[in-house]
Amino acid sequence: MKRKGFFGTGNAKAMVVLFFAALSLGSCAKKQEEKQFDTLAVVLPANAIGVPIVYLAKEKGYFEEEGLKPDFVTVTATNTIEPLSIGKVDVTLQGIIPGLSYAAQGADVKVFAGTASGGNYIFCRPENAEKYQDLANWDGIKFGTIRLSTSEVVTRSSLSKLGVKDVTYVEIDQMPNIVEAVRKGSVDIGSVPAEFSQSLKDLGLTTLFPMTTLAPEYVCCREVAYSKALETKRGAFVKFVAAQLRAYKDLKQNPDETIRILAKASSQSEDFVRDVIYNLGTNGDRSFNPDPNLNGVRDVYQTLKDLDYIEKRGIEVPDIVDITIYKDALDDIIKRFPDDPIYRELAAVYQVNNL
Secondary structure: OOOOOOOOOHHHHHHHHHHHHHHHHHHHHHHHHHOOOOOOOOEEEHHHHOOOHHHHHHOOOOHOOOOEEEEEEEEEOOOOHHHHHOOOOEEEEEEEOHHHHHHHOOOOEEEEEEOOOOOEEOOOOOOOHHHOHHHHOOOOOOEEEEOOOOHHHHHHEEEEHOOOOEEEEEEEHHHHHHHHHHHHOOOOOEEEEEHHHHHHHOOOEEEEEHHOOOOOOOOOOEEEEEHOOOOHHHHHHHHHHHHHHHHHHHHHHOOOOOHHHHHHHHHOOHHHHHHHHOOOOOOOOOEEEOOOOOOHHHHHHHHHHHHOOOOOOOOOHHHHHHHHHHHHHHHHHHHHOOOOHHHHHHHHHHHHHHH
């Protein structure tokens, strides 16, 4: 008597064929699934705390869940707008000034979202703190700043509007050198990001107030796209923002988890991350709302024109800011989570910032 095999004698060949056919179909299905992911080439700053919701979205897998597989290139350079302007990459995350400057010259770049607003401190030597708390005493001061930094542009614009006009702006090449210049007394007042808060204390310097005292909710770092990529990969950009919106909710509602993730990603202590992200006394009144903030960008752009820092070629802010990517992503998120208060709040803020 013939012994039946595992598949049985009569159906063995058919079952083997079906088995390998299923494997083949599974492989094809997997390949098709992989093809459904959109891609974007994204230049990611090495400083995870500077762009926390992007790192959160990355570490928690939100980009993949939204159907996107970003190709992240991590760099320490502060200005990566040039490779973006020629299409070497699709997205950069950096200070607002380079993107606006290139766009004003007709480069193929567009702002489509934000990464941070606020976040700088005005500081001085302790013996001058009481005097300089009052802006009426700022006439004749020397202000240490980096040329074409957000800090310089916001300070110039704000002080002019507040009637403080007799200020000498001393250009200094690096933030640590601004701190040292104030410490030595070669300049009276300086401005540095909130990450320098502890260093200021260690050196015996005094924080006067966050820069938002001069300009509430001023825009800082933005997300900038290669314009042609924005047209051809629009769906990918919407997914890129949607993942960040989900991470923003985590940042607002899950501080302990957020701090753990960012401390590991940045190789900083959890206390340092907490101070920079959440502590209102040390974070420079910083916000990480991903809203593009058309109105805030318009203010900075106008200041650049007023200071003759950019050529006046007739290119205006609506030409270089695309608010529809963010709006589409936010609408999609609200459709999926209609009762979530964080997303509803973002929708209300959008109306104020962009319309």
